[in-house]
Amino acid sequence: MNKSTVIDFLNVTRAEIDKEALWGFAIDHPKKGNQAKTYTIEISGWVLGKKSKVVAVEVLSEGRVLGQVPVNIERLGVSKLYPEVSWAKRCGFNIEVGVIGLPLQGEVRIRAVLENRSTVLLGIIHYHRQPLHSNYQAKLQPLVFTSSGRSGTTWLMRIFSEHPSIIASEFYPYEFRVSQYWIQMLNILSQPRNPDKFQGTYFYQEFQSIGPNPYHGKLNGHAAHDWLGRDYPEQFADFCRHSIDNLYEYMGRNQGKIVSELSHNTDSQHQQFYFVEKFLPNPHRKLLLEVYPQAKEIVLVRDFRDICCSALAFNTKRGYMSFGRQRVDNDIDYIKTTIKNTAANLLEIWRERKEEAHLVRYEDLILAPEQTLSDIFVYLNLDNSSSTISKILEKASKDTPKLKRHRTTDSPEESIGRWQKDLEPSLQALSTEVCKEALQEFGYSLTGEEKLSPLPKITKPEVKSEPSLKPTNSNLVKSTESARNKLEQMKSKIQNIKESLEKS
Template sequence: MIATPTTPVIDSLTLTAHLTAHPTVHPPGNVRAVSAQENRTPSSPTQRLLGQELVPAVNPDQPYQCHLRGWILSQGQPVTTIAVRYQQQVLRQTAVNLPSPDIASQYAQMPEVTGADRCRFELTFSLLGLPSPVDLEIRVAWDNPDAHTLDPQSDQIELTLATLRLRHPPLQTAYSPHFQPLILTSLGRTGSTWFMHLLSQHPQIITHRAHPYETRIAQYWLQMLRVLTQPADLTASTPHEGFEQNLHWIGANPFGRAGMLPPGPAQWLGQNYVVQLATFCQQSIDGFYAQLAQAQHQAMGDTERRCYFAEKWVISPNVELAWQLYPQAREVILVRDFRDMVCSMLAFNAKRGYASFGRQKVTTDAEFIRDRVLTFATKLLRRWQQRPQQIEVVRYEDLIQSPVPTLTRLLTYLDLLSDADMIAQMQTQALGDSPDWQAHRTSESVQTSIGRWRMDLPADLQDLCHAVLAEPLQAFGYDL
């Protein structure tokens, strides 16, 4: 039988409005709601709002979910949707269309107000994978009556209504994993494939030794955990009828909707089931990597030794979820001069004959740097800032130019054998060339890949990089 930890308790919920408003509702406990925008001429999106009430809550019996309810009223076009977002990702969105006769009666003497009879909403979103504390953005949208038919972006007016700050406990299980995650967080064309190849030479680090080292089995199971424990969503996820006909995907449990089940089963789904599914995922990760170690003739029989499974990770809530389930995890951010990274991305696209890395989504190289590359670099910096004392930063340039001290520092951080013989063995075994490496390379040598931006980037793009990438470049120790 799998032990279930003690029920965690949410530490606090704080809701702060982004609008000039005065509170009209005071929920019990430590939740603060802000509402009621003054009536004005709707010359701006903010001034269109007449009033709102936002009430967040977490049920102790379902500690991995947060419930948000309330109402929103605007002049002119009614608010159509409300969404909770974390770092640009929508955690849950719902329509603002539930009956609200009490609100309609308050605005009965204002004929210019429409939609007051159906302006309530309710939504529930998962807390799995969110850091603590976490700031969540609450955004509303409504149809733009002045939208230009040639500009689809103007069809909707969006507004940040409030920031919801939560402190919540991590998801933890009673399972003791044999392998700990070695999370390699990086961007494309930063040397991550070579770095994984180098890591794989250490006997206590298990990776799937297949170029380009992108088997991400642990992330698959953690994503499964997040998806299968999401609150029911009959519109965007699994419906309550017909799901058995679809062999391609399964989503949130449609039979766990709020108010649908008695307290006992609802509590089991909201707590015990989450922990048990998390335990299954940890067991599955251990089982896979134990089999992989055996297949690759890596002796992992000594259970007293610290052992890692290493994967390339995409920056997402799954990284934080891994830290929650594996408190002894290690995370390495591999960073490269973003100007060299741009050169490598553009050269690799040209070599393969098609655009990728987000270049296909924009028109010019300047737009690529200003939009996509800045977003990538900023996300990497913000990830480091989330756990600055726990994440080890390795610069590509240091790995190439000073491999011994860089690897010594890295292996010490991992609490692995880091003597000169081990480092020499790793370097020797990682040497060699192959068609895969030749196809992957865009420089004549690793030495010429450093500082290539001075020759490869036109002057205008160099200036643009210095202007828009100054913060992440300097934060990671690169000169402008």
């Protein structure tokens, strides 16, 4: 892949034709070996339904629909092959979808949507792409805090908020997710949009929302198309990172945490600053990690059976259902769906990120807080002295009415292993079975009789520092001031030389 290439198309697999549903189809573009210079995939071809007309073509990634277009482009060659089919004349399609936020190497699926609402797979495009590039050098790096509800996230966020080099919301429940606002903005506004869904009167009628650029698809073949598909997303990524920096820098200043210029020396602890936010396993997290290649990630887990107990108890305490329990009829289905998926998602994330992320167990945080925090701060390259940790724990341990309402046991220690008394035997067995693989990998006892197994030590690869800062307005001002000072110094030296010559 050369510098101008963003996407390499590794293979295009044509699905076996469903002869019951289709007369035929073709994927004209892309082909294996093709390349793209933008963060988009353009797909064109034709598809002809048999018993039911094909009304649309969809493109999907990881089960999520990226885009849909109607099948209505004129294909005279196809109509000659199938003169008896009335809709053969307009059976073509062309769709462009963005890859920002998708895996760096993955696949997108193309499927036909028929008039009877059935779908037929047409093919799979296998690709490799470059990560989204940003020239802006951030002062703060993200601390991505990935976990689930009722796992101890509130307690650990409160601890993080007390560290002098970590900026977080100061207020319960520490759910400030401003970076995710800008990341979602980046993901949406950098995408191409199907022009067929854009009405010419849009900007005369809609004043409350905005979406992907509606003119992107109308500029195919024009030089501006490449700018919209490549330069614009990169510049927008600069804007988003700069905005995140500015807001958290203001927050930090209000907390007495003055963010210094980022040092290129990775061994320099006092100049490393983070902002921290809670993340659920969702596309925002993946895109943030892509845009911030130096980001750190904490994956917090808890015995998933205790999570179940804590969620159910908190629902009872507040008087309404939440944490996914409101979506099912009973506790059995809750364990089979939400609890099972929580365990599976965190296990998948940890296996994918274990060489870069740091794993923390809630139980270790409660039973051995000093050592657990020391390990976290070493991973973050921050001060982990016993005096710093003692001060943080002392401040974070101050109780408040809101924190009291948040708890569902008299003490944190009582919340460990509560599933053995809170869940009836049948639910104990069910939750152990559906979470078995994750429980074992994270070192939990299936019976509850053994102690936690030690976590494996994983060597983290060295993280390279970000490239030199591309001039921005603020940097240009600094550069101009520096040049002006040097010019004044040169003038002064010349004047001194002139005076010396005159005296001689």
